[in-house]
Amino acid sequence: MANSTSATATTEADTPPAKPIGFPPGFRGAAVYSGVKEDKTKLDLSLIVSDRPVVAVGVYTQNLVQAAPVLLDRQRTPTTQARGVVINSGVANACTGAAGLADAKQMTALAAEATGAGPEEFLVLSTGVIGHPLPMQKIAAGVSAAAQKMAAGPEALEAVARGMMTTDTVTKIRSRTIRLGDREISLVGVAKGAAMIGPNMATMLAVVMTDAVLEASDAQAALSEAVVESFNCISVDGHTSTNDTVLLLANGAADGPPLADRDLAAFRATLVEVCEDLAVAIPADGEGATHLITVEVHGARSRDDAVRIGKTIADSPLVKTAIAGADPNWGRIVSAAGYAGVPFDPDRVTLLINGLLVYDKGAPVPFDEATVSDSIANQRDTLLLLILDEGSASARFWTTDLTAEYVRLNADYRT
Structure with missing residues (x-):
């Protein structure tokens, strides 16, 4: 059973951040320009990898029309054996039929091969224009290039967040740390979204990473609750997208037994705070918004x-x-x-x-x-x-x- 010592949460990210934020222990990432976007100055492919298997859970769009990455991630979560996420921006891989689903699977296979993971141990996120096929040769080259640049520091995390952006004007990175007895738990989240925003969830992607030790069922319950309190309480235009996804990845690098009782409750409350911070950052960056x-x-x-x-x-x-x-x-x-x-x-x-x-x-x-x-x-x-x-x-x-x-x-x- 986890320690029942009271938890103290401290904010690491305001707007702007008080100090640079890196990945939680055990996570790394990178981003490159692969050619999916026309503008060569903009990153468009991101990788997030854990050095050990992670508990991965997700909450997804409630639109009946769902993009290929959503369909694939729904099949693969919850799981205790994920290793990472591959993300592209510029093309949503939505309304692309069987070919789009095959491309989503190929993206995860490419990322897994490039990082030494199993072929089904990756999840995938896509955002951008609906109805266009992914340029898979460019994606393949981008995955390979990103895998050679993996790092854990603030610059790598900033790049990953930038590689997710479409019409966003700023990156969205928020974090908390929470001490539970003799363990310090880190939660770091990245998100994108600026329009086509309308619950339940909207054209927004988010990945929250933590080194906490979690049971898959507890992780799913915590994320579902956090989404209700945060991402389901934002709107820009009331338009629910085909690609909306929030993932929680917990790699257990903090060691010890799975969180339970008061420690789990403290973690869940902190997860809500991180998700709320990310969620509010989306309408704050709403397209053309002045308020x-x-x-x-x-x-x-x-x-x-x-x-x-x-x-x-x-x-x-x-x-x-x-x-x-x-x-x-x-x-x-x-x-x-x-x-x-x-x-x-x-x-x-x-x-x-x-x-x-x-x-x-x-x-x-x-x-x-x-x-x-x-x-x-x-x-x-x-x-x-x-x-x-x-x-x-x-x-x-x-x-x-x-x-x-x-x-x-x-x-x-x-x-």
Whole structure:
């Protein structure tokens, strides 16, 4: 049984990171330009490898149309015998039929051969344009080149995160360390995503690595819980992708018995923090976005009710455009809550925008519109706090505003 000593978690990654972050013990990685993307200045193929077998579990898109990498990874997880992940950006390998699935399998076989692993010990992630076949000769050369550059330091981790990017403008790397008795456990996550973001999960990929010793069933339960609290609470445009994947890789390099009881609970809480950090970084980097919007719903009957209302507000184009224009149009927010399909008493609803009361117990209150507008315009973060007074449940949901630049970027994505 694991030590039951209380755990202390410390943040290693803020924005920007307080110090460079490398891989957890036992993990290495690399990234190269392979030619999948047209822009030769952008990395497009990443490798992550463990020096020992890892427990690997995943949570995947809920879109009925699923990319070949998702189909393959679903077959291979959960497992206790994975060794790594191969990732390409630029082509999603989605809607590519039997040939796409064969290409996904070949990618994993190439990565396994290049790193000395078994042919089915690798997982695969792809992101980019849907419906295009992978250029497998370029992929093969890229895998071989990346395998020769494997390293464990911050530069290698940064490269891996950059190799996952499509329209992202920044890499997304977050970490925590947690001490459990005489063991220090490291969790390091990388993610990509900036648009086609809408739960349940969206065009986003994430890999969280840890040296913790975990049973596969405990790892799966921990990741599923963390995704519900994080990646399923973000949206940019409400569009759920074909490729969404979050993987948790635990290689046990911290040694000792599998985490259990209080130690496992502490690990699970820390995993939620890492996933939440990564998740929030996605809408914060939303295409064309000028604001990160946090929708907090308090006083709901259940968390599901709170999430549903938060998501409805977050996905409203009228709410998103109002924030883009720094318009404190509370009516759009309250009415969005009203069509979320969750019963509540409208006469008990209160709304604050950036901490400023604009609507109280079902009625508008006098407020200085210029002050509220300035509070939106003069900072990137906007907080919409809706209080229902129906119960004790609450939830947070993160989204972006909707700008003309978002429309331009997505209208011109392929043309």
